[in-house]
Amino acid sequence: MSGYLTGVLVVLAFNVMAAYAVYLPMAAGQLNLGIAGFMAIGAYASAFLTNEYGWSMWTAIPLGSGLAGLMGIIIGIPVLRTHGIYLAMATFALGQVISAVFLNLEVVGGAAGYPVSDYASPQVVWAAAAGVVVLMLYISRTRFALCLTAVKSDATVADLLGVSVRGMQVAAFALGAAVAGFGGGLYAHHYNFVEAQHFNVLLSVFTVLYVLFGGTQTVWGPLVGAAFFTLVPELLRASDQWRYAVFAAFIILFMAVRPQGLVTTSLMTLFRRRRVTP
Amino acid sequence: MLAQQIVNGLMLGAIYMLVAVAFTLAIGVLNFLNFSLPGLFMVGGMVSFGMMKLGWPWFLAFAVALLAAALISLLVERLAYRRMQGGDPEVPLVSSLGFLVLLENLVLIQYGSDQQAFPALLPDMNFRIGGLVIGMAQVLSLAVSLALVFWLSRFLKATNAGRRIRTVAESRETALLMGIDISRLVPQLFVASALLAAFAGILFAVNYQQVSPFMGEGVGFKGVAAMIVGGMGSIWGAVLGGLLIGLAEVLSISFIGADMVNITVYGLLLLILIVRPQGLLGRPASREKL
Amino acid sequence: MSAALSISGLSKSFAGVRAIRDLSFEVPKGRTTALIGPNGAGKTTVFNMVSGVYGVDAGRITVNGTDVTHMPSRRRISTGVARSFQNIRLMSHLSVLENLLVGQHVRASSLAALLTPYRLIPNHRWKREARAALAESGLEAYADETVGALPYGVRKRIDLVRATLAGASVLMLDEPAAGLNPSETNALRDHLRALAAKGVTLLVVEHDMHFVDSICENVVVLNFGEKIAEGPLSVVRRDPKVREAYIGTDGED
Ligand SMILES: Nc1ncnc2c1ncn2[C@@H]1O[C@H](COP(=O)(O)OP(=O)(O)O)[C@@H](O)[C@H]1O
Numbered sequence: 103m104s105g106y107l108t109g110v111l112v113v114l115a116f117n118v119m120a121a122y123a124v125y126l127p128m129a130a131g132q133l134n135l136g137i138a139g140f141m142a143i144g145a146y147a148s149a150f151l152t153n154e155y156g157w158s159m160w161t162a163i164p165l166g167s168g169l170a171g172l173m174g175i176i177i178g179i180p181v182l183r184t185h186g187i188y189l190a191m192a193t194f195a196l197g198q199v200i201s202a203v204f205l206n207l208e209v210v211g212g213a214a215g216y217p218v219s220d221y222a223s224p225q226v227v228w229a230a231a232a233g234v235v236v237l238m239l240y241i242s243r244t245r246f247a248l249c250l251t252a253v254k255s256d257a258t259v260a261d262l263l264g265v266s267v268r269g270m271q272v273a274a275f276a277l278g279a280a281v282a283g284f285g286g287g288l289y290a291h292h293y294n295f296v297e298a299q300h301f302n303v304l305l306s307v308f309t310v311l312y313v314l315f316g317g318t319q320t321v322w323g324p325l326v327g328a329a330f331f332t333l334v335p336e337l338l339r340a341s342d343q344w345r346y347a348v349f350a351a352f353i354i355l356f357m358a359v360r361p362q363g364l365v366t367t368s369l370m371t372l373f374r375r376r377r378v379t380p
Numbered sequence: 381m382l383a384q385q386i387v388n389g390l391m392l393g394a395i396y397m398l399v400a401v402a403f404t405l406a407i408g409v410l411n412f413l414n415f416s417l418p419g420l421f422m423v424g425g426m427v428s429f430g431m432m433k434l435g436w437p438w439f440l441a442f443a444v445a446l447l448a449a450a451l452i453s454l455l456v457e458r459l460a461y462r463r464m465q466g467g468d469p470e471v472p473l474v475s476s477l478g479f480l481v482l483l484e485n486l487v488l489i490q491y492g493s494d495q496q497a498f499p500a501l502l503p504d505m506n507f508r509i510g511g512l513v514i515g516m517a518q519v520l521s522l523a524v525s526l527a528l529v530f531w532l533s534r535f536l537k538a539t540n541a542g543r544r545i546r547t548v549a550e551s552r553e554t555a556l557l558m559g560i561d562i563s564r565l566v567p568q569l570f571v572a573s574a575l576l577a578a579f580a581g582i583l584f585a586v587n588y589q590q591v592s593p594f595m596g597e598g599v600g601f602k603g604v605a606a607m608i609v610g611g612m613g614s615i616w617g618a619v620l621g622g623l624l625i626g627l628a629e630v631l632s633i634s635f636i637g638a639d640m641v642n643i644t645v646y647g648l649l650l651l652i653l654i655v656r657p658q659g660l661l662g663r664p665a666s667r668e669k670l
Numbered sequence: 671m672s673a674a675l676s677i678s679g680l681s682k683s684f685a686g687v688r689a690i691r692d693l694s695f696e697v698p699k700g701r702t703t704a705l706i707g708p709n710g711a712g713k714t715t716v717f718n719m720v721s722g723v724y725g726v727d728a729g730r731i732t733v734n735g736t737d738v739t740h741m742p743s744r745r746r747i748s749t750g751v752a753r754s755f756q757n758i759r760l761m762s763h764l765s766v767l768e769n770l771l772v773g774q775h776v777r778a779s780s781l782a783a784l785l786t787p788y789r790l791i792p793n794h795r796w797k798r799e800a801r802a803a804l805a806e807s808g809l810e811a812y813a814d815e816t817v818g819a820l821p822y823g824v825r826k827r828i829d830l831v832r833a834t835l836a837g838a839s840v841l842m843l844d845e846p847a848a849g850l851n852p853s854e855t856n857a858l859r860d861h862l863r864a865l866a867a868k869g870v871t872l873l874v875v876e877h878d879m880h881f882v883d884s885i886c887e888n889v890v891v892l893n894f895g896e897k898i899a900e901g902p903l904s905v906v907r908r909d910p911k912v913r914e915a916y917i918g919t920d921g922e923d
């Protein structure tokens with residue numbers, strides 16, 4: 103495989119993981135605009151463990167992911183008291199604060215960045231992304247996922263039916279944070295370098311953008327969205343200068359025509375019916 | 381030193397304030413977090429720059445910039461907002477972000493990604509009051525911003541159009557019952573918020589004498605923060621929030637360090653959202669009726 | 671005779687307007703009771719207080735002997751009281767079956783239940799149970815349809831089926847017959863009778879007096895948030911206070 107293609111596919115794997123980190127809380131109706139902050143936690147925590155304590159990345163990355171998840175719970179509990187746009191803004195602020203904290207944290211290099219010793223090969227990154235997708239497919243088949251959708255579509259009624267709305271929201275938020283931390287940890291170990299500036303607002307915002315673009319009605323949406331956002335700009339490379347402009351224009355027009363995103367429930371039903379009726 | 385920084389903070393706050401008011405019009409009345417506004421802020425600065433580079437006088441350059449922002453905003457209304465009715469509330473967010481990216485990249489193609497020096501329009505004149513040095517441009521922009529906000533607030537209170545806007549903000553249903561033509565009001569609001577954002581961009585350019593395709597991002601996000609700190613939908617909240625954020629930024633740069641700005645500004649935002657989600661001057665949301 | 675639902679001294683004001691005033695009544699176990707009264711009398715508000723959507727200003731609510739007055743709304747369904755909604759509150763993006771599965775939640779909320787990939791298991795017992803409940807109301811054809819697209823009468827009955835799936839011993843139904851055509855109303859009547867035969871206690875808000883007459887042993891009449899009469903419908907409807915309350919709104923008989 104050419105180095106170029108490998109590089110693109112690795113980026114795709116990272117984008118897929120980020121997409122699911124955004125998707126989980128969104129399935130419960132929460133817009134997390136601070137996903138980059140949780141990636142940063144996973145990246146820095148795991149890098150710190152491999153660098154300073156000589157841990158292997160196989161244990162450091164899961165721990166970093168767990169730590170991001172834990173932060174998701176601790177921060178999620180007060181932050182998730184807010185709703186709608188307030189929640190979006192709270193997570194947005196949260197992402198900014200987290201990455202600014204790392205920017206000022208001298209033990210992990212501060213603004214100069216932080217080199218990482220252990221290396222995660224492209225194969226490892228791909229396997230990890232595949233693992234995340236499988237996990238998400240599994241979750242989407244459970245009652246937990248059903249509860250998340252119920253909370254999203256009518257939290258008042260879900261509550262009256264006995265669903266712990268706050269519990270589900272915090273769980274989805276924290277799980278998303280853990281997935282983000284997992285992706286962040288791998289990112290640090292694949293590129294062998296972390297810098298706080300990478301985990302900025304635009305990373306969070308773009309991730310949300312392609313999840314919504316892919317569609318949030320089904321578990322496939324984020325995957326398709328991430329693939330589209332990673333691959334299409336690459337294909338547009340010929341018109342180098344124009345590619346982002348063209349791409350943005352495309353998104354605007356697409357969302358105007360199909361606001362529910364690319365992959366929808368009815369689209370999936372169509373697929374399934376095709377399969378049964380020969 | 382402290383007094384000087386407070387003055388500088390208020391000047392920067394005036395710019396955030398205008399952006400926050402632009403956001404608050406869109407959120408309070410249309411319930412739309414319009415992320416194209418930072419793009420329109422940039423259009424205000426960059427189009428003025430471009431026209432003046434072509435040799436146009438400043439007032440015509442400004443007029444063209446404002447006009448461009450208004451027209452783009454109408455396009456945003458068509459393609460991002462009008463489509464959201466009935467859909468997921470996040471969708472217009474995506475499309476309006478799409479506009480931000482589009483505008484930035486179009487300007488980038490035209491002028492490159494570097495910072496550009498914006499010509500000094502006002503004589504480099506400083507007032508000295510006590511030990512304070514206050515720039516001419518600063519005073520002028522603070523005065524103009526405040527005047528604009530005063531006018532807007534009076535407009536909303538005292539005119540028929542303003543009352544209609546406030547009715548829509550209170551409840552769409554009531555507005556419809558009262559026979560208010562929302563479909564005519566909405567584009568007007570888009571134009572108004574675009575003009576505010578673009579005007580803030582022009583003020584920024586005049587004040588700091590630099591522009592770039594990405595000048596809208598930092599200011600835009602802080603404008604959103606200011607709006608929320610003050611209380612969404614409240615004009616005076618946006619004013620208070622803008623000034624507070626401006627102060628917090630300037631004071632933390634000079635007393636804690638430039639890298640700490642995001643921690644103070646967004647930490648303040650986060651704190652307010654947790655402790656008082658409705659913001660300083662906003663009203664809390666009421667529980668729904670079954 | 672013990673009470674399945676007991677309300678005593680209940681009061682509630684909205685912005686100073688008193689919607690419920692010192693209301694007390696009991697719903698006996700295993701019986702069907704109607705809560706009637708003109709529009710705005712406060713019937714839905716009573717449901718909202720029992721299910722915990724609104725807090726009470728004063729008074730006490732007991733379900734099957736458990737005081738629920740200050741219990742968080744989420745936990746009340748596990749004391750055995752479930753409800754339907756006057757303006758149908760189904761999750762419109764979900765399928766009928768999924769709505770019913772949410773209705774079962776109170777009986778399947780352990781961590782193990784939450785993490786069971788029931789969608790991967792053909793004929794999982796939750797799905798079987800939900801389909802069976804649908805079949806009982808003759809609605810099985812709609813199981814996989816998305817709720818949002820279904821006709822009003824169908825959605826109204828699905829809202830009821832969802833409430834029954836909580837396995838509650840007390841069901842509060844808010845205008846279950848409103849908007850149904852005569853044949854749907856008959857099906858609903860059979861359904862409610864079947865529930866009653868299984869021992870479920872019903873509290874029904876309904877405007878159709880023939881319907882009330884055909885299923886309820888007892889009625890409680892509200893007007894302006896106050897109880898103005900209570901007893902068998904045949905007796906209550908002769909009560910001058912009740913007749914006055916209904917003048918112009920329900921001049922039948
Ligand atoms: N959330 C609320 N806010 C303000 N007033 C309310 C609210 N809920 C109910 N009310 C008022 O309480 C009274 C009783 O309403 P409701 O219980 O819906 O009547 P019913 O169901 O008997 O027709 C009405 O005057 C209604 O306007």
Ligand SMILES: [Mg+2]
Binds near residue numbers: 713714715756
């Ligand atoms: Mg009612």
